Amino acid sequence: SVNNLSAVKLGKPVDAYGEMxxxxxxxxxxxxxxxxxxxxxxxxxxxxxHSCASSERVRCFHATRPLRQNKRDYYDVLGVAKDSSxxxxxxxxxxxxxxxxxxxxxxxxxxxxxxxxxxxxxxxLSDEEKRSAYDQFGHxxxxxxxxxxxxxxxxxxxxxxxFREFFAGGRGGNPFGGFQNxxxxxxxxxxxxxxVVNIDFMDAVNGTKQDVRVRYKSHCHDCGGSGNxxxxxxxxxxxxxxxxxxxxxxxxxxxxxxxxxxxGKGYTQPVCGTCQGxxxxxxxxxxSVNIPPGVEDGISLRVRDHGxxxxxxxxxxxxxxxxxxxKHPIFKxxxxxxxxxxxxxxxxxTLGGTIRVPLLHNVETVQIPAGTQHGxxxxxxxxxxxxLRSSSYGKQYVHFKIQIPKNLTPRQMELLEEFAKxxxxxxxxxxxxxxxxxxxxxxxxxxxxxxxxxxxxxxxxENKEEDEEKKQKESA
Numbered sequence: 441s442v443n444n445l446s447a448v449k450l451g452k453p454v455d456a457y458g459e460m461x462x463x464x465x466x467x468x469x470x471x472x473x474x475x476x477x478x479x480x481x482x483x484x485x486x487x488x489x490h491s492c493a494s495s496e497r498v499r500c501f502h503a504t505r506p507l508r509q510n511k512r513d514y515y516d517v518l519g520v521a522k523d524s525s526x527x528x529x530x531x532x533x534x535x536x537x538x539x540x541x542x543x544x545x546x547x548x549x550x551x552x553x554x555x556x557x558x559x560x561x562x563x564x565l566s567d568e569e570k571r572s573a574y575d576q577f578g579h580x581x582x583x584x585x586x587x588x589x590x591x592x593x594x595x596x597x598x599x600x601x602x603f604r605e606f607f608a609g610g611r612g613g614n615p616f617g618g619f620q621n622x623x624x625x626x627x628x629x630x631x632x633x634x635x636v637v638n639i640d641f642m643d644a645v646n647g648t649k650q651d652v653r654v655r656y657k658s659h660c661h662d663c664g665g666s667g668n669x670x671x672x673x674x675x676x677x678x679x680x681x682x683x684x685x686x687x688x689x690x691x692x693x694x695x696x697x698x699x700x701x702x703x704g705k706g707y708t709q710p711v712c713g714t715c716q717g718x719x720x721x722x723x724x725x726x727x728s729v730n731i732p733p734g735v736e737d738g739i740s741l742r743v744r745d746h747g748x749x750x751x752x753x754x755x756x757x758x759x760x761x762x763x764x765x766x767k768h769p770i771f772k773x774x775x776x777x778x779x780x781x782x783x784x785x786x787x788x789x790t791l792g793g794t795i796r797v798p799l800l801h802n803v804e805t806v807q808i809p810a811g812t813q814h815g816x817x818x819x820x821x822x823x824x825x826x827x828l829r830s831s832s833y834g835k836q837y838v839h840f841k842i843q844i845p846k847n848l849t850p851r852q853m854e855l856l857e858e859f860a861k862x863x864x865x866x867x868x869x870x871x872x873x874x875x876x877x878x879x880x881x882x883x884x885x886x887x888x889x890x891x892x893x894x895x896x897x898x899x900x901x902e903n904k905e906e907d908e909e910k911k912q913k914e915s916a
Contacts, residue, residue: 511579514561521742522575526566533562630657630748630757634740637761639731641768645800645825647733651726654759657748658723663712665753667719674709677702720749729761734776734826737765770798776825776834781841784808789842797838799823806838814842 515522518532536558538544545551564570637650659665668674676682680699684706688695698704711717727746735741740760747757772779782797792810796803799820806818817839824834848856860867 512557514565514574517557517561518565520565523740523742526568529562529565533558533566537562626752627754628751629755630750632757632760633747634760634762636764637729637731638764638766640766641771641773642800643731644735644737644763644765645733647735648731650729650731650761652729652761653724654727654746655722655724656746656756657720659749659753660712660715660719660721662714663719665719665749665751667712667715667717667752669710669712672710674707677706677708680706682706719751719753727759731763732828734828735763735765736773736775737763739763771800773825776827777837778824778834779837779839781839783841783843784812785843786845789813789840799836800825808840812840812842814840816840 515524518529518536520529520532524532537555540551540554540558542548542552542555564574633654633656635652635654637652639648639650660667663670677684677699679701680686684699684702684704685696686699688697699706702708712719715721727743729741729743731741740762743759743761745756746759749756770780778800780798782795784795787793788795788808789812790810792812793808794805795808797806797820800823804820804823806820817837820836820838822833823836826833845852857867
């Protein structure tokens, strides 16, 4: 393609379609192109200088739009966090839109600009695909222009202008005159940090304050984060002559790389001895983290501006605190709701009554309905855990567990037998006089089984007495 460039400039016939594909590949590699005009094809297959307004057949292809700069972060525009839900973003948008709507701020140009900015931010963040792309690529996320990566070649007079934009950054002059040097000393935001804290169940219910020791990178106090020796002055880099780029040429083709001597800054300066030129040093401190009431196990809380400091004096990142909640011996949590098992006796389940039930903050007496079955549940509203970002509380569910007594007095056994008779239950098989097995009778009594286990069955006693009589007769 480089060799054919001279043919393009001299008006010699070339493979136009092949040139278009070659130029397309170059556009993918250099994404800072602003505009390209169409390159028309004449009947002879040669490429000539031409205008898009011509009636001849024109083959057009696309390039990226110029990078957008000086735009506020969309999350900051709406005043929400990056991990905010879709409903929170919607609420924030409605609130700001009502505040800055042009109808309520007539004649206020600042309000119109604010409203436009808010509307555009909501348009991006309310769409899941656009929001995901914005989180990954920032404001330039929509400049790929589809699968091909182009969005419009416009504004070039010929191929020479095309290569001038590629290699000279649109400055004019020789098309191989060099890249527009990117800023090597741009301020970068620091990295985010993550820590884990363990809290008790009741601390998660009531909220607490936890001190966390964090080790992070901070700006060097000696150089102020610049990485340069205090009091020194910069000098032009002797290798790149201040351009920040090294140029390597092979024939007509040039390649540009970041200067290895100055790192792309275009100047050199003695480095700080404390931070060795990085501008950052290790530091540690205690950070007080406010844990709100109702926090759940595994949730991450963000503490702004407590991460690593950024390079070249850039702002600090954020600290993310992951909360791990210990289990409670009595209460079981399900979101803002809590569950508790309460044991009751057979008589309480049958006849009903009252029982004191422990709550998260006190104890309350509840009524047991007559005829309560094992596993029945009672709902106590507004007795659960406070919901995050809300003034309401969850529910407490009381699960009744009927306990069967293991040790009974003879009087209790007699009363149970009387109850069985009144209920029409047959505790024994009348035909054999022996205790009916579970597989032979459907009226087997749980109470009789408990009595036999404690005192022995009546049938077993009668058998023992008969054996003793036989032994006495034999001995006589």
